[in-house]
Amino acid sequence: MSQIPTPFYCLKDFPNVYEPSEDTHLFLDALEKEQQYIVNKQPLFICEIGSGSGILITALATMLKGHCCCFATDVNPEACKVTKLTAKMNQSIVESVEMNLTNMFRCKFDLIIFNPPYVVTDSDEIGGRGLNRAYAGGMSGREIIDKFLNTLPTILSNSGACYLLLLKENNIDEIKELLQEYGYKNELVIQRKIPGEHLFVYKFFK
Amino acid sequence: MKLLTHNVLTSKCIRGVTVGYPLLIKATNVKVSEVEFKPDFVAKVLPKIEWDVLANAAESLGHWQNLPKELPNNYENDTDFLKKIHRVLLEVEVIQGELICPESGRKFPITNGIANMLLNEDEV
Numbered sequence: 001m002s003q004i005p006t007p008f009y010c011l012k013d014f015p016n017v018y019e020p021s022e023d024t025h026l027f028l029d030a031l032e033k034e035q036q037y038i039v040n041k042q043p044l045f046i047c048e049i050g051s052g053s054g055i056l057i058t059a060l061a062t063m064l065k066g067h068c069c070c071f072a073t074d075v076n077p078e079a080c081k082v083t084k085l086t087a088k089m090n091q092s093i094v095e096s097v098e099m100n101l102t103n104m105f106r107c108k109f110d111l112i113i114f115n116p117p118y119v120v121t122d123s124d125e126i127g128g129r130g131l132n133r134a135y136a137g138g139m140s141g142r143e144i145i146d147k148f149l150n151t152l153p154t155i156l157s158n159s160g161a162c163y164l165l166l167l168k169e170n171n172i173d174e175i176k177e178l179l180q181e182y183g184y185k186n187e188l189v190i191q192r193k194i195p196g197e198h199l200f201v202y203k204f205f206k
Numbered sequence: 207m208k209l210l211t212h213n214v215l216t217s218k219c220i221r222g223v224t225v226g227y228p229l230l231i232k233a234t235n236v237k238v239s240e241v242e243f244k245p246d247f248v249a250k251v252l253p254k255i256e257w258d259v260l261a262n263a264a265e266s267l268g269h270w271q272n273l274p275k276e277l278p279n280n281y282e283n284d285t286d287f288l289k290k291i292h293r294v295l296l297e298v299e300v301i302q303g304e305l306i307c308p309e310s311g312r313k314f315p316i317t318n319g320i321a322n323m324l325l326n327e328d329e330v
Binding site: 044045066067069071075077080081084093095096097098099100103104105106107129 | 207208210211214215216217218219227241242244246247250251254296318319320321322323324325330
């Protein structure tokens with residue numbers, strides 16, 4: 001399968017949106033590695049949680065040539081705006097909604113991607129709707145991740161797959177065990193050590 | 207906000223709300239923009255759509271185009287029908303307006319085509 005190009009984006013007018021960084025690029029590499037699997041799966045409803053610049057969901061929309069309904073949520077209104085624009089710049093369509101995780105959707109998704117706020121911080125750093133929400137993960141970097149994990153069985157379709165980026169300090173074994181209890185298998189898609197962080201992208205599926 | 211999105215949004219997680227669906231739409235600016243028509247794709251999405259909700263939403267915006275009130279059988283090869291559905295689901299977009307919870311009356315503003323569905327902590 002072909003390489004997936006990094007989508008065009010422009011954050012000039014959006015200073016409070018997380019600039020695609022090493023973690024974002026690792027996630028793009030994960031999606032590229034999984035391209036055959038994803039294309040074969042023909043997911044109809046796709047959601048990215050915390051879409052930021054929107055390049056990940058746009059990469060998926062492009063990969064699937066628009067044969068999917070792509071949704072993106074973010075708590076940061078600037079991120080929602082730029083996600084929609086990024087999709088447009090790349091001749092794709094993503095429906096952007098200001099939302100906490102996926103709590104206002106009633107549908108199930110066939111594909112969910114989440115590059116969560118995974119950085120270990122004080123709990124009180126998680127607040128508001130600004131740039132801090134892109135990275136501040138609270139205790140063990142797990143506070144937002146855990147809220148998400150608890151909802152996974154209700155938002156992921158039975159044949160669906162979820163890609164999640166995690167940091168070593170997030171206690172990944174614990175996350176795998178929790179999702180095993182919910183009936184999910186896991187597969188390590190890609191990992192990378194960058195200065196100060198050891199990052200992983202996992203796939204969870206039934 | 208496209209009507210596809212309206213079809214899958216609910217205010218159920220507001221405390222005290224039991225169904226929260228469908229949300230009412232009040233639109234002050236609606237735009238129709240061309241999206242590439244893929245009949246196979248529309249036919250695949252259709253079974254996932256709440257037909258009545260789509261019909262009422264499109265009708266309230268004046269974009270129902272005299273489609274049948276009940277989903278017809280054998281639509282897979284009816285290109286004209288799928289084209290109309292394509293328009294309603296993917297081309298009609300609410301740019302400004304609001305969504306309203308049918309039970310609590312809570313309003314969710316739509317600005318620049320993006321619905322703000324964020325709740326305050328004391329609402330959930």
